[in-house]
Each structure stands twice: as C-alpha cells, then as structure tokens.
Amino acid sequence: MAFLAELCPSKVLATIMIIFIGPNRQRHNLRGFKLFDDAPVTKHKTYNWLFRTHRLPAATYVFTFIDRLHPRERRLASKIYHHINAAGAGFKALNDPAKSKNRLDLLKSLHTAGINDFNAYRADEAPKPAKFPVFMRYLSVSLPPVTDLIHTQVELESAIDDLAQAGEPLDDLIVIEYCSEPIVQDYFAKVSAYRVDDQYFLDFFLFDRKWYVKLRDFDIMPPDFAATEAEILRENRWIDVLKNVFELADIQYGRADFSLVNNRPQIYEINFHPQSTLSQYESKIPERLEIANFVARRRMDAIIAIDQKISTKAIKNIVDPEITAFRLRPWRNFAPQRY
Structure with missing residues (x-):
C-alpha cells in the first residue's frame, strides 16, 4: 500500500x-x-x-x-x-x-500528587471510597472491570462479599472511583502517551459510546474530529503532565492511558508492553490512516533511537x-x- x-x-x-x-x-x-x-x-x-x-x-x-x-x-x-x-x-x-509501580500504587500516587482527581483502594482493606460511583477490576491482569458501576457503600460491601464467596482473592481486586466523561459529543475517548527512554509523545485516540473504552474498531470516531486529533497529536498536547506521570511511576518504556475530565488528563494505567499493532492500517478513512501513519512513524523513530549501535x-x-x-x-x- x-x-x-x-x-x-x-x-x-x-x-x-x-x-x-x-x-x-x-x-x-x-x-x-x-x-x-x-x-x-x-x-x-x-x-x-x-x-x-x-x-x-x-x-x-x-x-x-x-x-x-x-x-x-x-x-x-x-x-x-x-x-x-x-x-x-x-x-x-x-x-x-x-x-x-503496579496499577494500584500508581493510581494512589497520582491522586496524592494531585494529578488524578480520583483514588483507588484494595478490596481486602474494607475500602470506604471518598466518592461514588466506583467499580472493581483486577490488580494483576489487564482485563475489563469485574463489576458495573457501584453507587453506594452498601452496594460496594455486598459486591466485595459476593466476589469473595465466588472465590476471587480480594487482594487482587481494586476499587476505583469512577472518573470519566464524553470528550466530544457523546463519545468517550481513551488517549495514550508513550515514553521510550527520554522521548515522550501522544498516540492516536480510541473512541466508544461506553465509558470503558477498548479497541474495537479503529474507524469509530466523532464526525469532523480528525483535524482536531491531528493537531493535538502533532503539538503533543498535555505531554508535560504525562512526563510527570512516567517519572512518578519510574517507568522508562510504556504507554500511559488517560482521558480528559474537566479538561484535565486523568490517568488510568500504564501498560508495560504496548502493542505495535497492524490493525490501524486497515482503516478505510483517509484522515484516520494519515494519523496512524504519523504516530507509527514517530514511535518507530523513538525505537530506533534506543538501539545502541x-x-x-x-x-x-x-x-x-x-x-x-x-x-x-x-x-x-x-x-x-x-x-
């Protein structure tokens, strides 16, 4: 092609x-x-x-x-x-x-540092979140949440008890305060930022009509948003915040996933082994393909730079x-x- x-x-x-x-x-x-x-x-x-x-x-x-x-x-x-x-x-x-840092330690540190507006708790420590709703997910694996949104302390305690009765180790479950909102129109977005040694840069957006955003179809995006996305990626918007996140996590290679709430980046996790996927090159939207081309080239340039030669x-x-x-x-x- x-x-x-x-x-x-x-x-x-x-x-x-x-x-x-x-x-x-x-x-x-x-x-x-x-x-x-x-x-x-x-x-x-x-x-x-x-x-x-x-x-x-x-x-x-x-x-x-x-x-x-x-x-x-x-x-x-x-x-x-x-x-x-x-x-x-x-x-x-x-x-x-x-x-x-693992997922829980990172989220707690980001909250303490004032970067994230939400906090996280271990399920086996009788958590009492400062705000609801919350949801639960695993600490040790990157899988979708194990619960829907939970709206009260009573519901949370019941959910924790049900999971314990089902055989789930509670020390591998974390309770996370919900912090998300549509980024444009009714589309939720997951934005990513890479660190490759001393280089930092944004990756393309992923969109969904649901609050938990995963890669389902690369071509799902709000109408007329491609130009805005390209501008954001080229200027590396919010990258100073993300530099602080990687430094706080003590991670030199990885991908931080975040979104915007009240126009502030809210960081959800750092993936230690992000995919260099082929799926985005199947895009049928020329503007989307151009964005994929740009971010893939930038990432490869960063990979080349860490080769000792x-x-x-x-x-x-x-x-x-x-x-x-x-x-x-x-x-x-x-x-x-x-x-």
Whole structure:
C-alpha cells in the first residue's frame, strides 16, 4: 500500500539490537515493527531465558510484564537490570523491575500528587471510597472491570462479599472511583502517551459510546474530529503532565492511558508492553490512516533511537545463589511454567 513508502523511507542496518523481556504470549506485541524497513533488530526473550542464560548479548533490554512478576522474580530481574546498566557502552536496560509501580500504587500516587482527581483502594482493606460511583477490576491482569458501576457503600460491601464467596482473592481486586466523561459529543475517548527512554509523545485516540473504552474498531470516531486529533497529536498536547506521570511511576518504556475530565488528563494505567499493532492500517478513512501513519512513524523513530549501535561482546550474567537455584531446581520457581 502507498502509505508504507512513507513509513519506511530507508534501510538502516542495526549493529546491535533491542531485546524485550516478557512472556511468550506477548511476542505478537512487536508485530507492527515489521512494516518498517529501517526497524532495528529486535528480539523477544522470556524471564525464563533471562534467569537461565549465562551470557547477555550487547543490546538495549526492555523489561516488561513487571507488574505481574512474583516479588522473588522482580528481585532477580532487578539485579540483572542493574548489571546490564553497569556494563558500559553497548548495554542499556529500561524499566527497573524493583521500582516500577503496579496499577494500584500508581493510581494512589497520582491522586496524592494531585494529578488524578480520583483514588483507588484494595478490596481486602474494607475500602470506604471518598466518592461514588466506583467499580472493581483486577490488580494483576489487564482485563475489563469485574463489576458495573457501584453507587453506594452498601452496594460496594455486598459486591466485595459476593466476589469473595465466588472465590476471587480480594487482594487482587481494586476499587476505583469512577472518573470519566464524553470528550466530544457523546463519545468517550481513551488517549495514550508513550515514553521510550527520554522521548515522550501522544498516540492516536480510541473512541466508544461506553465509558470503558477498548479497541474495537479503529474507524469509530466523532464526525469532523480528525483535524482536531491531528493537531493535538502533532503539538503533543498535555505531554508535560504525562512526563510527570512516567517519572512518578519510574517507568522508562510504556504507554500511559488517560482521558480528559474537566479538561484535565486523568490517568488510568500504564501498560508495560504496548502493542505495535497492524490493525490501524486497515482503516478505510483517509484522515484516520494519515494519523496512524504519523504516530507509527514517530514511535518507530523513538525505537530506533534506543538501539545502541555499538558493536561489543556479550557479558556474563550475574552470579547469584537464587539464579543457581532457579537453574537447578525448576520446582522452586515460576517462570518456566508461567512464561
């Protein structure tokens, strides 16, 4: 298709590579990179590989899936993260697994910092939200809410009890104060902002007539909004707020999802391993396709910039008793089964 020529202006050969660390089932998140002839060499490796390998090739390592790791795995991964960053030229790691905040910690921190107007609570701590309605969703996985909007404290306590009786671990459920409104006409929107190391930029809007917005059809959008969206994306509107969000979360690679309420960004979560999807290139709306083209090119330019481009030898992995136990006693670890 014609727009691919704009996406791929020239071939650039990468001497090193970027290694994404995450579960096997998220390998497809890098699929969109193949549209670009100038994309750097990328590989997807699991935490099982990270803990078992004896040598680490020169690369930029992007740690993903952090919020779903066992604390023991986070500790080991963080040791390797620091080992990589101390290795010198040709080695770099993004997202310290020991520091990056999970969904609940992030939402509470954003509320305390005055960035978000809403708060969140753990369901097993007898929450008494400051305002209603609220809803509940999982802490450890990115799935739709497990409840509809809940309007009173009595309804909330009943819902928590019902979920506990159904076998749901309450320490994996969070109660979130509802904070959303249509962004234009009767369309709700999810806006996204990326951080790729020291680069920050907005991604395209997603729209729905429901308050919980997910990607269903890329071409759903309000009439006559394409020009406004393009202007917002090109000027990177609200990006200073989003820089503060990523700094607060201690995340160097990820996608923050937010919307506008009373003309202020309200941040809902940060995804550690955002998709580089192909679906937007199926758009039948020329203006929408142009927007997809623009944001995809900008993201790829940021990815190219974190490629080390310095030929150097591999380094030894860390020497650690827990790493040794992981390699020799598979029944005492999680990674081979989960990843």
